[in-house]
Amino acid sequence: xxxxxxxxxxxxxxxxxxxxxxxxxxxxxxxxxxxxxxxxxxxxxxxxxxxxxxxxxxxxxxxxxxxxxxxxxxxxxxxxxxxxxxxxxxxxxxxxxxxxxxxxxxxxxxxxxxxxxxxxxxxxxxxxxxxxxxxxxxxxxxxxxxxxxxxxxxxxxxxxxxxxxxxxxxxxxxxxxxxxxxxxxxxxxxxxxxxxxxxxxxxxxxxxxxxxxxxxxxxxxxxxxxxxxxxxxxxxxxxxxxxxxxxxxxxxxx
Ligand SMILES: [Cu+2]
Numbered sequence: 001x002x003x004x005x006x007x008x009x010x011x012x013x014x015x016x017x018x019x020x021x022x023x024x025x026x027x028x029x030x031x032x033x034x035x036x037x038x039x040x041x042x043x044x045x046x047x048x049x050x051x052x053x054x055x056x057x058x059x060x061x062x063x064x065x066x067x068x069x070x071x072x073x074x075x076x077x078x079x080x081x082x083x084x085x086x087x088x089x090x091x092x093x094x095x096x097x098x099x100x101x102x103x104x105x106x107x108x109x110x111x112x113x114x115x116x117x118x119x120x121x122x123x124x125x126x127x128x129x130x131x132x133x134x135x136x137x138x139x140x141x142x143x144x145x146x147x148x149x150x151x152x153x154x155x156x157x158x159x160x161x162x163x164x165x166x167x168x169x170x171x172x173x174x175x176x177x178x179x180x181x182x183x184x185x186x187x188x189x190x191x192x193x194x195x196x197x198x199x200x201x202x203x204x205x206x207x208x209x210x211x212x213x214x215x216x217x218x219x220x221x222x223x224x225x226x227x228x229x230x231x232x233x234x235x236x237x238x239x240x241x242x243x244x245x246x247x248x249x250x251x252x253x254x
């Protein structure tokens with residue numbers, strides 16, 4: 001009996017170990033994505049495994065800011081380093097004074113991933129609607145890789161679908177994988193098998209994808225491609241995985 005248990009345990013351990021490396025996500029999570037009146041918004045910046053809620057470390061990003069129409073504000077200098085376990089993350093804040101759709105973004109430093117023999121750069125965004133403006137959420141920022149929402153990215157209910165368009169250097173990216181994860185930071189969702197951690201949907205010929213989220217909370221989309229430029233690592237050219245990441249919030253339904 002004991003032997004059977006041990007063998008079973010080893011089989012399960014081997015099964016988990018053989019699973020593909022978990023997906024990394026750049027993250028920007030504000031304390032709210034709707035502001036009814038002017039005030040402060042606080043934000044967390046991470047490089048994370050959202051569904052497993054396990055930390056990677058995010059070094060200070062190359063760029064962090066907020067866009068409101070043509071206006072830009074640099075938030076990099078205001079970011080404060082935080083620790084969660086061994087992982088480094090960053091917190092920021094911003095004073096919202098007028099109506100509009102505020103697009104918060106970050107460009108991280110290239111992250112070297114030995115397991116995949118490549119660099120990873122996740123251009124990350126989230127959108128906050130202030131004072132019921134409901135205008136500007138579909139504006140591309142001109143990031144090298146980004147998801148432009150075709151569904152208004154706030155005021156969503158659990159069970160809603162989200163449609164987005166993936167742009168690489170400003171042009172629609174066909175046939176690209178978009179990884180989807182729930183931010184399971186309270187551990188409320190149990191993971192029955194490794195394939196449930198990251199969902200995958202592929203863009204069509206116009207770079208468009210749609211995904212339906214079964215429950216409320218924060219959901220992240222990471223559109224992925226390999227950059228057409230390489231980066232040097234120890235004198236050798238290495239691939240660069242580019243991610244266009246977008247985080248949206250769905251209101252739970254009782
Ligand atoms: Cu990782």
